[in-house]
Amino acid sequence: MRNIALIVSYDGTDYYGFQSQPGGNTIQDALEQAVYLLTGEHSSVFGSGRTDGGVHARCQVVNFLTESTIPIERWALALNTRLPDDIVVQSVYLVPDSFHARHDALSKTYRYSINCNRIPDLFRRRYEFHHPTPLDFAAMEEGLTHLIGEHDFTSFTSPLSTKRSHVRTILKAKIHVEKESESRLTYPDYGYGRSWDERYHPGRQRGTVHMYVTGTGFLYNMVRIIAGTLIQVGEGKRKPSDMASILAACNRKKAGPTAVPHGLSLWEVEYEAITAIRQGSGES
Known part of the structure; x- marks a missing residue:
């Protein structure tokens, strides 16, 4: 066997x-x-x-x-x-x-992808959530820092969770931004261009933003609720520091919506045994 x-x-x-x-x-x-x-x-x-x-x-x-x-x-x-x-x-x-x-499994990394360009990307529409208004990426990055460490993530899990404990450890969390490419197909914006964004969405940017969260374990809908709440931070509806108070509340109603599933991917899983096999065989 x-x-x-x-x-x-x-x-x-x-x-x-x-x-x-x-x-x-x-x-x-x-x-x-x-x-x-x-x-x-x-x-x-x-x-x-x-x-x-x-x-x-x-x-x-x-x-x-x-x-x-x-x-x-x-x-x-x-x-x-x-x-x-x-x-x-x-x-x-x-x-x-x-x-x-x-x-x-030693750790898992999930990625949630949000496209906040005006026009959705036809070829990546299955793998990213299209949010047609710009977001404050810096505020989102700051909000994520409050989740790093060991916390009770009751506020960030579904009420349907069957786990006895909602204490989990986030090892790393970061934001990576793809700027709107000059090679992307463009169409007339009829006045709804960069100046429009600067006037009505000051401090926010366009592009595709990827949220990476690495932890030793995750709860039901945890990453999607984190993403939904972080989008509200990027919209200016919440402050980055609100992520800490939401954690402390241990109340699902205090967090934002559960983000749509198609923006989420299981990105990486780490193991001691597989790492040893790869190193022994010369794999990178």
Whole structure:
């Protein structure tokens, strides 16, 4: 019996989330079906965590047990030919028998993307929330700093959360801004240009902003509620310091709305075992 880990990317638009459900149509279902078609085994696939319907992953990590002797270097191509086009196995590792994708994760990083240019990007519309008015990026960055460290994140989780404790640790949080590209298609703005923004939205900018949050664990809807609240900070409806008082309140009603799912991606998951394998093989 071998324990195999997969690094998987997926477009979650057309799925009900990662975790298997009675109604089917989940990422886990598709992966388990691909493994069955390849090996004839009904293997259970364990993910690093759940992603909701419509949420994407650049780097979801899963593991499963198999008696198959297929060489490790052949698994990615073999699985990809049996998976839908919107799910891709990026790499495969033979991991220790004790490895578990969820229990052994050292940290996870999520990215939430907001396009606040006037015109949505047709080719990235599935992966970013279009907010057609400019935002104060500096205020958003300042607001994020109040979340770093160990806190009770009750205000930033859904009332449907079933976790006994809402205490979590945020290791890093930052904002990265893509400025509006000069190569982007432009159309006449009929007077609603830069001068309009400077007059009616002083101190705010346009571009695509990516919020990255790294933590040891996350709660149900936590990153999307952080993003929804941070957008209000960027709009000037809240002060950056309000993030601290919202945390202290431990009351979901004090935070902002839950941002739409399609702007969210599971970006990176760190493991001691996989890092050791990569270093041993010379992978960067």
